[in-house]
Amino acid sequence: MVRSQRWKGAAFTVPFQLGFVFLYLIPVGYAVHQSLYREHQSGLGLGGATEEFSGLANYRQGLTDAAFLHAVLRVLLFAAVQIPVMLLVSLVLALFLDGVSARVAGRFRILLLVPYMIPGVVAAIVWINLYSPDVGPLTPLGKVFGLSWNFFAPSMAWPTIGNLLTWHGIGYNMVIIYSALQGVPRELFEAARLDGASERRIALSIKVPYVRGALVLTGMLSVIQMLQIFNEPALFRNVTPQTVGDSFTPIMVIYNQAFNAGNYHYAAALSVLLALILGVASFLFYRLTAREAD
Amino acid sequence: MTLTEERRPARPVRRLTEPDPASRSRGGQRFLLLGLVLASAYSLFPVWWLLVAATKDRTGLYQSNGLWFSGLHLWDNLHQLFTYEHGIFLRWTANSFLYAGLGSLGGTLIALATGYGLARFDFPGRGAVFACVVGSFLVPIALLTLPLYLLFSKIGLVDTPWAMLIPCLINPFSVYLAKVYTEAGIPYEILEAARIDGAGELRIFLTIVLRMMTTGGATVFLLAFVNTWNAFFLPLTVLRGEENWTLNLGLYNWTGKRLESGVDLTSLVLTGALLSIVPMAVMMVAMRRYWRTGVTLGALK
Structure with missing residues (x-):
């Protein structure tokens, strides 16, 4: 390729690169910078606050912050239950x-994809009203079967949110797994059928291993x-x-620190910590599942 | 040729080699159908409930059976919705269309140019740019949104439409899709031929590449539009005054009114929620050929 042509090709990516610097690199850098500082009230707080370098103090605080750690743990435990359930239903x-x-x-694919077309906020609004003891149909339905369930009880927070997420996510995940299934060579099934394998056996021994990557x-x-x-x-x-506390999930903790407590520096440190946790979790998940597939 | 067009013939051909499903056991087929019917019922009944609830007045909503109609009050509800607080709901709808429409249009053009540059030119730093694209998938929204809020407030952009529009312009996932679509749909030979004919690089992009990328571009636009329409954390953070809010933010605010000030807006919220689905549904159904490939590609990133 001609040299000048290469540079013209690079020019096509310049708007994105500039935008990426301003909307990704600088904000992340700014957050890291902020996370290393703390606000100090001078005197009686009359002179206004000054920023002071505090090293890793915000991070130390974050790593011992019970509210934040509980939120992370709560979400991880929830993920460990909800994601396998949702993927299993989608796979089936x-x-x-x-x-x-x-x-x-x-x-059926169109019908099953309907929830995916609904914005997440609207999906949550709909399900909250379905759960609601005032307007929802589920409470009277429970009475018919002699059940007096209260979906707004604190203990029901995760099951209700889990059901909402599963409902919202099944269609999308199913389509991805289904298109992976379309790639399985059909000759394999015929060969298996000739050998006397049942349809269930074919599904478990041929189809499921084949779509492991998609899973x-x-x-x-x-x-x-x-x-x-x-x-x-x-x-x-x-x-x-009363169902969901204000520090229920990590991002809720961060949002509260930033906008209710006005503690941007600490919120920045918690966001960086969350990013690191996210990186480690995805890496571990990938390693664990990839090894299983061998 | 684009990815969608390439894929289409593959399915029927493969299906021909499959034995006729009728030759398999009848009971097995019935079992599968029953499972699919139940799953569809689970998927659809909340939407049905919402549709029914939007046609009821307040008494009907609280007292009648949720899964069946009780008087048709849809027009009253719509009238109430559109006149509540001087038609603020219309304002939110217009805002959502503005942010999602304009933001995605700009974002798609930038993404197509970037994807083309990455896929068809070998320039120094190309690997680094692509690494940024993929690496950004792992950055949590809070890590971006909070500092963005602080930076925007320093330059006076918070609480203006720009605070929503500017972040929409840079969408790494769109870039990733655009690169994949270019690789699949723009052959080197065509570019070479155009160059031999003396066309400039910009002209090649504008007149040949963009035209050949209509399908891919439509998919990128559609997914970006849906993404922005559904956004919640960003508008919640950067928009303060309700005249700039999106539909999502407005509905969120209305759901909290009952505890905040004792005003029960449930009926308005449900009618509004139903209306906010309509543009999504229309768009997805009209463009389902495009977004299906996008959905599947999304999983391959």
Whole structure:
């Protein structure tokens, strides 16, 4: 390739590079810088606050902050339950779709994708109202079966949010697994059938191993999303504060530190910590699942 | 040729080699269908409930069976929704369209140029740019949004439409998609031929590449639009006054009104929620050929 041509090619990427510097690199750098400082009230607080270099003090505080650590642990535990359940349901549905004729599969695929078309905030609003003892149909439905469940009880926070996320995420994950299934060579099934394998056996021994890659990827995307969960618990908190505490998830802790306590420096340190946790979690998830696939 | 067009013939051909499903056991097929019907019912019943709830007045909402109609009050609800607080809901709708439309348009153009540059030119630093694109997938939103809020407030952008529009212009995932689509859809030969004919690089991009990338570009735009329409954390952080809010932010605020000031807006919230789905549904159905490939590609990143 001609040299000048290369530079012209580079020029196509310049707007993005500039934007990336201003909207990604500088903000992250600024957050790291902020996280190393603290605000000090001079005297009686009359002279206003001054910024003072504090080294890693904010990080030390973050690593011993019970509210933040509990939030991280709470979300990790939740992810460990919700993500496998959601992926399992998506996988089963994808296998079901793969087992029926292409025409039928096409119709059901559209129906199952409907939740994915609904904005996350709206999905949360709908489910919160479905759970609601005032307007929701689930409470009277429970009474029919003699159950008096209260979805707004604090102990129900995760199950209700988990169901909401599963409902919202099944279609998307199913489509990805289903398209991976489309790539399985069909000759394999015929050979297996000739050998007398049942459809269930074919699904478990041929199809599932074949889509492991897709499962790892959707799983990893879900882990990344889950650690940053904010919208759903924030909406729950807006309606039933007794169900969801104000430090329920890591991002909620960070948001409160920044906008309710006005402690940007500490919030910045917590965001950096969360980024590191996210990196480690995705790396571990990838290593664990990739090894299993060998 | 684009990725979608390339893929389409693959499925029917493969399906031909598959044995007729009818030849398999009847009971097995019934079991599969039953499972799919149940799953579809689970997927659809909340949407059905929302649709029914939006047609009820307050008494109906609180007292009648949630899964069936009780009087048709949809028009009253819409009237109330659009006149509440001098039609603030319309304002939010317009804002959502503005941010998602304009932001995604700009973001898509930048992404297509970047993807083209990355996919078809070998310049020093190309690997670094691509590493930034992929690396940014792992950056949590809080780590970006909080400092962005502080920086924007220093230059007076907080609480203006710019605070929403500017971040939309740079979307690494769009760049990633644009690169993949260029690699699949723009052959080197065409570029060479255009160069031999004496066309400049910018002209090649504007007249040949952009035209050949209509499908890919539409997918990138659609996904960016959906993303911005659904955004919550960014608008919550950078928008203060309600005249700049998005639909999501407005609905969020309304859901909290009951505890905050004792005003029960549930009926308005539900009607508004139903309306805010409509643009998404229309767009996704109209462009389903495009976004399906985007959804699948999203998993491959």
